[in-house]
Amino acid sequence: MTSSSAPPVPRYAGLDGLRAIAVVLVLIYHLFPGVGLAGGFVGVDVFFVVSGFLITSLMLRPSTLPLRHRLVDFWRRRARRLLPAVAVMLTVCATVAWAIGGDVLVGIGRQLLGASTFSYNWVALAGGSDYFSGTEPELFRNMWSLAVEEQFYLLWPLLLPLLLIVLRVRGVLVAFALLAAAASAWWMSQLVASDAVTRAYFGTDSHAFGLLLGIALAFGIRDMPEREWMRRRLVRIGGAVLGMLGIGLVVVAALRPELPGGEGFPTTLVLASVGSSMAVLAGVLPGSWFGRGIDVQPLRWIGDRSYGIYLWHWPVLVLVAASSGLGVSGTLDAVPAWAGWTALVVSVTAAAISYRVVETPLRRLGFRRSLRAVRMRFTRGPVSRLAMLSATLAGVLALGGTTAAVANAPAMTTSEMAIRAGQQAMRDAASRSEPRRAAAPKAIVGDDITAIGDSVMLASAPALYERLPGISVDAAVSRSIWAGPRIVDALAASGTLREHVVVALGTNGPVDAGVLQQIADTVGRDRDLVLVNAHAPRDWIPGVNSDLQEFAEARSGVVVADWSGTISAHEDLLAGDRIHPGMAGGRIFAEVVERGVQAAQAERLARREPLARTPQIP
Numbered sequence: 001m002t003s004s005s006a007p008p009v010p011r012y013a014g015l016d017g018l019r020a021i022a023v024v025l026v027l028i029y030h031l032f033p034g035v036g037l038a039g040g041f042v043g044v045d046v047f048f049v050v051s052g053f054l055i056t057s058l059m060l061r062p063s064t065l066p067l068r069h070r071l072v073d074f075w076r077r078r079a080r081r082l083l084p085a086v087a088v089m090l091t092v093c094a095t096v097a098w099a100i101g102g103d104v105l106v107g108i109g110r111q112l113l114g115a116s117t118f119s120y121n122w123v124a125l126a127g128g129s130d131y132f133s134g135t136e137p138e139l140f141r142n143m144w145s146l147a148v149e150e151q152f153y154l155l156w157p158l159l160l161p162l163l164l165i166v167l168r169v170r171g172v173l174v175a176f177a178l179l180a181a182a183a184s185a186w187w188m189s190q191l192v193a194s195d196a197v198t199r200a201y202f203g204t205d206s207h208a209f210g211l212l213l214g215i216a217l218a219f220g221i222r223d224m225p226e227r228e229w230m231r232r233r234l235v236r237i238g239g240a241v242l243g244m245l246g247i248g249l250v251v252v253a254a255l256r257p258e259l260p261g262g263e264g265f266p267t268t269l270v271l272a273s274v275g276s277s278m279a280v281l282a283g284v285l286p287g288s289w290f291g292r293g294i295d296v297q298p299l300r301w302i303g304d305r306s307y308g309i310y311l312w313h314w315p316v317l318v319l320v321a322a323s324s325g326l327g328v329s330g331t332l333d334a335v336p337a338w339a340g341w342t343a344l345v346v347s348v349t350a351a352a353i354s355y356r357v358v359e360t361p362l363r364r365l366g367f368r369r370s371l372r373a374v375r376m377r378f379t380r381g382p383v384s385r386l387a388m389l390s391a392t393l394a395g396v397l398a399l400g401g402t403t404a405a406v407a408n409a410p411a412m413t414t415s416e417m418a419i420r421a422g423q424q425a426m427r428d429a430a431s432r433s434e435p436r437r438a439a440a441p442k443a444i445v446g447d448d449i450t451a452i453g454d455s456v457m458l459a460s461a462p463a464l465y466e467r468l469p470g471i472s473v474d475a476a477v478s479r480s481i482w483a484g485p486r487i488v489d490a491l492a493a494s495g496t497l498r499e500h501v502v503v504a505l506g507t508n509g510p511v512d513a514g515v516l517q518q519i520a521d522t523v524g525r526d527r528d529l530v531l532v533n534a535h536a537p538r539d540w541i542p543g544v545n546s547d548l549q550e551f552a553e554a555r556s557g558v559v560v561a562d563w564s565g566t567i568s569a570h571e572d573l574l575a576g577d578r579i580h581p582g583m584a585g586g587r588i589f590a591e592v593v594e595r596g597v598q599a600a601q602a603e604r605l606a607r608r609e610p611l612a613r614t615p616q617i618p
Contacts, residue, residue: 012057013291014243014283015050016303018276021247021294022046023306025254027313027347031340034539038258042272044145045210046250047310049276051149052214059160060222071157077363078153082118082146084358085308089350090115090140093315095401097139097322098408103576104139104322105409112406115143118150121202129198142314148204152211170219177216181209181273188266200265209266210273217277221284231287243282243290249275308351308359316350317343322576417575421583425462429473444597446471450497451593452487453504453532454479456563456580463586467594472498481505485518492522499527500597504563506534506544507579516551525557528600532593535564536579559603561596563589 022043029040063070090112097104107127114123120143129138167173184206191200200206253272256264283291295303302309317335320343335343446468451457457464458475465471474487484505491497501523505511516531523529531552533545545564552558566588571578573585581589 017294017299019306020299020302039254039256042253045272046276048210049214052211056218094405098405109406111140115140120147173219181212184209185266213277239282240290246275246278312347312350448499451502457504459580460586460589463590467590480508481511488522502530504532529558530596532561559600
């Protein structure tokens, strides 16, 4: 059976405009984080609602074809629409990643497997991926949402006929879909409460509520007769208001601050999904002003190419960061404006070329007729033959580059290697349990130092133990300044807080003067407090370093160790993320800590000398 036996696919008003809005939100969120659209990731949920509505509406259309033929035709259409663009993007980006090398190749084999089989979300979860981590590059991380949609495309056409047989009544079908959507949102909330945030976000089951709301909407308007009153001016105005309110809800969701630990889930996502459902309904109403309004150019142009733009934008951004020395991280939450604009231009250009050269011909002709067309081009004139040979050669090189990328992928990133070395050094130090040595007066020895820090200190732990034997290091990944008071209080209560206290907790977010004061109060006047400033390609780092300096200058007994200023001249000693030091960089960190302790001790001695010279009154 050929696709021509199926009725033409209808074009619903407003859907292209909604797709454009969805992809713009995602682009701003990833490429321009400084804009402040902290919830721009909800663009994915807009896509989910549109997909649930459109696919269900297509499957509900009357047809004289047998069910088996309809299913095969549906899956054939989906394959034509999705697979060619994915294949081109994966091979091109993997080849470029191979040419760049380094951290960007970590885990690329697993990623390609998940992306090419549309199971990325589950493959990533099985591999221990953390969507909200900043230590993993994951070149094809954006493929998780396409995996959710493709799994829906595969399973839903099989389940829908059974539901239509069992439930039949429109109202019951709508209620079923809404109940399933509520159950999915509830399940996400339970997973988030159990600290499984990535599982909640990636899971097809826990993130299906947008698709299910679109399904409920398709059930609701199924076979709904068009009445004269639907085209009245007042109804059209009401539809436009409904649509704008829906867009407003999506924007509100996108503007909501991103809370730690997934605290905004699923509320933010459900809000965007409900708003999207309202906008879809307003767009597909007969004679809708709203639908025509948001389908204007250039929104329609963007909407037509939104799939390709979404495919390309994240891998291109990671490759721009990796090739330009910005470093590679999982969130890329400090993208310079020039990098964001570069990624945007490249992504839109690649998507436009793919849409014109790959997606549209294959969607119209199918795979077999497209292959015949290619063979015919080889038989034409020399220009056509040269073009086909060039395209074939490019495809072969891309496949070879993809294979080389998988074969040459390192086991872990340079930052992970540095962190693991630090963890091993801490374990070795704990197992030795060396007795504390008596220190010479005014001498700096590790036995007098308690060091508390994040993953930067953890990566530097081997060098700290080497330079300052006996030092007590308490460092962990993703630790922020808010953990400082609890750790310092516990050490003070147990009597293990030493004379010199070093705190390096500025990498993972802004610092708070009140929290710093809590730490200083516990350290007290009889100890030194050394605050190590931070160095990372993150937009909050200048503020962190300024706040630390201001805090130290306003108080005696507190000094700042200038890690940022020192390592700035030696960034080649940092890992690929431009945050974590290797062994040589760790030695610089240890030297900075030692100098900070020396400065703090000198400052404390200077405070005591005037008191020692003060004559005693009999």
